[in-house]
Amino acid sequence: MKRHIPGLSAAAKTDLPVLLPPPAPRHHAGVLNFSHWLASIPPWAPFVLVLVAMLLPSLALAQDGATTKDSPFTVLLRWIPFLVTKGFVYTVLISVLTMLLGTILGVILGIGQVNPNRAIRSVSYWITQIFRNSPWLVLLFIVMLSFPFRIEVFGLTIPVPDWSKAVIGLALPVMANISEIVRGAIGSVPSAQWEASESLAFTRRQTLYQIILPQCIKRMIPPWMNWYAILTMATPIVSILGVEEILNLTRQAIEAENNRPELLIPFYGFVLLIFFAYCYPIARLTVRLERRFAVKL
Amino acid sequence: MTWTPDHPIVSIRDVEKSFGTLKVLKGISMDVMKGEVICIIGPSGSGKSTLIRCINALNDIQGGSITVEGQEVHDHKLDKLALRRKVGMVFQQYNLFPHKTALENIMMAPVKVLKEDKAKVAERARSLLKKVRLEGKEDSYPGELSGGQQQRVAIARSLAMNPDVMLFDEVTAALDPETVKEVLVTIKDLAAEGMTCILVTHEMGFAREVADHIYFTDKGVIVEHGPPTTFFDNAKDPRTKEFLSQIL
Numbered sequence: 001m002k003r004h005i006p007g008l009s010a011a012a013k014t015d016l017p018v019l020l021p022p023p024a025p026r027h028h029a030g031v032l033n034f035s036h037w038l039a040s041i042p043p044w045a046p047f048v049l050v051l052v053a054m055l056l057p058s059l060a061l062a063q064d065g066a067t068t069k070d071s072p073f074t075v076l077l078r079w080i081p082f083l084v085t086k087g088f089v090y091t092v093l094i095s096v097l098t099m100l101l102g103t104i105l106g107v108i109l110g111i112g113q114v115n116p117n118r119a120i121r122s123v124s125y126w127i128t129q130i131f132r133n134s135p136w137l138v139l140l141f142i143v144m145l146s147f148p149f150r151i152e153v154f155g156l157t158i159p160v161p162d163w164s165k166a167v168i169g170l171a172l173p174v175m176a177n178i179s180e181i182v183r184g185a186i187g188s189v190p191s192a193q194w195e196a197s198e199s200l201a202f203t204r205r206q207t208l209y210q211i212i213l214p215q216c217i218k219r220m221i222p223p224w225m226n227w228y229a230i231l232t233m234a235t236p237i238v239s240i241l242g243v244e245e246i247l248n249l250t251r252q253a254i255e256a257e258n259n260r261p262e263l264l265i266p267f268y269g270f271v272l273l274i275f276f277a278y279c280y281p282i283a284r285l286t287v288r289l290e291r292r293f294a295v296k297l
Numbered sequence: 298m299t300w301t302p303d304h305p306i307v308s309i310r311d312v313e314k315s316f317g318t319l320k321v322l323k324g325i326s327m328d329v330m331k332g333e334v335i336c337i338i339g340p341s342g343s344g345k346s347t348l349i350r351c352i353n354a355l356n357d358i359q360g361g362s363i364t365v366e367g368q369e370v371h372d373h374k375l376d377k378l379a380l381r382r383k384v385g386m387v388f389q390q391y392n393l394f395p396h397k398t399a400l401e402n403i404m405m406a407p408v409k410v411l412k413e414d415k416a417k418v419a420e421r422a423r424s425l426l427k428k429v430r431l432e433g434k435e436d437s438y439p440g441e442l443s444g445g446q447q448q449r450v451a452i453a454r455s456l457a458m459n460p461d462v463m464l465f466d467e468v469t470a471a472l473d474p475e476t477v478k479e480v481l482v483t484i485k486d487l488a489a490e491g492m493t494c495i496l497v498t499h500e501m502g503f504a505r506e507v508a509d510h511i512y513f514t515d516k517g518v519i520v521e522h523g524p525p526t527t528f529f530d531n532a533k534d535p536r537t538k539e540f541l542s543q544i545l
Contacts, residue, residue, distance in 0.1 A: 196392035199353055200406035200458060201381035210409060215396050 038283035042143035084230035087246030102174030110182025131176035145171035165239040185216035298369030313360030323517040337505035339514040385455030393439040425453040445476025
């Protein structure tokens with residue numbers, strides 16, 4: 001909505017002294033910091049940056065007339081289909097499964113944080129706080145190293161693949177953060193809504209599931225998407241533990257090309273870009289939804 | 298003890314209520330007969346709203362007793378839900394469910410709480426909307442309605458539970474002067490149909506017109522009460538006189 005501010009907008013001019021409204025913050029600090037920052041980047045900027053970075057070693061190489069090797073760019077083009085189909089697809093898969101698991105557990109935990117039973121409430125609170133404030137990599141190590149690599153059920157051996165353990169390990173901090181989102185959203189619904197449904201003879205449970213939570217969903221979507229983008233950006237840490245995803249495969253690809261140093265920037269630059277290309281639209285959408293859902297009651 | 302209509306439908310005896318160390322109600326008693334319209338007036342902070350919130354157990358009490366149809370409200374064994382089906386309440390801030398349309402707001406409690414048939418409830422909800430003069434607003438969301446319209450939906454929502462007693466907690470206090478009237482007309486219709494109403498209000502003209510009995514509270518006690526004509530024209534207590542002189 002556009003307002004005419006005397007002295008500011010052309011339509012309403014005045015020479016009287018006016019108190020101007022404070023400038024709106026460019027991206028306000030808050031729960032969606034990450035998405036705001038990501039969405040504020042011009043979409044071409046990372047591409048240009050990586051392109052420049054790629055050109056530098058290529059030029060250096062071009063001056064070294066003796067070489068008969070392919071240019072780094074040609075090498076990268078050869079590897080891209082492999083990196084995407086065998087690497088990035090798994091990155092996305094891990095992030096989606098992690099988000100799914102983290103959301104299911106987080107919603108349960110978040111609802112637990114507002115349970116009238118004090119014991120349930122404090123257990124949910126502490127689980128949330130512990131996993132929210134622990135280093136992700138440590139949680140990942142604990143899960144990866146303590147979980148068995150196969151389970152035997154009725155003499156049947158079921159292998160537990162590394163990626164599934166990575167999903168569990170990453171889902172723990174996501175769960176804790178979703179739990180906080182749910183608790184915050186429930187708390188943001190005016191208490192008058194609880195009273196109104198109480199006075200209509202709704203039980204606490206009915207009130208929560210039929211009145212309060214449906215009002216929360218809209219409020220939870222932007223922070224939830226924000227966490228998905230953060231999580232996706234964080235998935236490469238699972239490569240440390242040998243899970244096959246894009247970062248791991250990139251390293252292997254460079255090794256397969258005899259560790260040529262001029263390949264480093266094009267290859268890792270490509271990884272950077274593909275993450276950006278995936279997360280950027282999510283961040284833009286998050287910011288847009290946040291604006292659209294910012295309705296007062 | 299079974300309740301019969303010749304006994305008070307709501308009976309309040311020596312009710313005391315504190316918020317922490319602050320004593321809000323210091324021994325309030327009143328009786329409301331079936332079909333009566335009661336107005337509670339008094340300065341802000343005199344405990345009016347607290348009192349009516351105690352009637353449907355939204356607030357608990359520390360002393361005395363409140364019975365609705367002979368049933369003690371502040372009994373720990375009491376089924377609060379059963380009580381709230383009998384006592385409807387309308388709030389100052391409407392408190393409609395913002396994610397539901399007007400019709401859904403009205404239908405929700407009968408369908409989910411009373412487990413009534415959805416089609417029958419829809420029919421009743423439509424006639425209630427008609428009763429509060431909001432035909433055509435079935436599919437509007439609360440955000441699309443004016444304050445007065447929202448408040449009338451809130452009244453219809455309470456009525457959908459077929460309560461025996463209606464509580465109105467300063468229902469016109471948040472409305473602008475033009476819309477106050479449309480809400481008051483709705484309440485007047487209800488009173489004319491014989492609904493037992495307990496209102497906390499600042500609308501003196503309205504209280505005088507519809508009330509059967511007026512209670513004036515100040516600092517947690519009932520200072521004076523009586524039928525409107527006696528109350529407004531022949532107030533005896535100096536505090537009542539002072540209050541009335543300030544607002545009339």
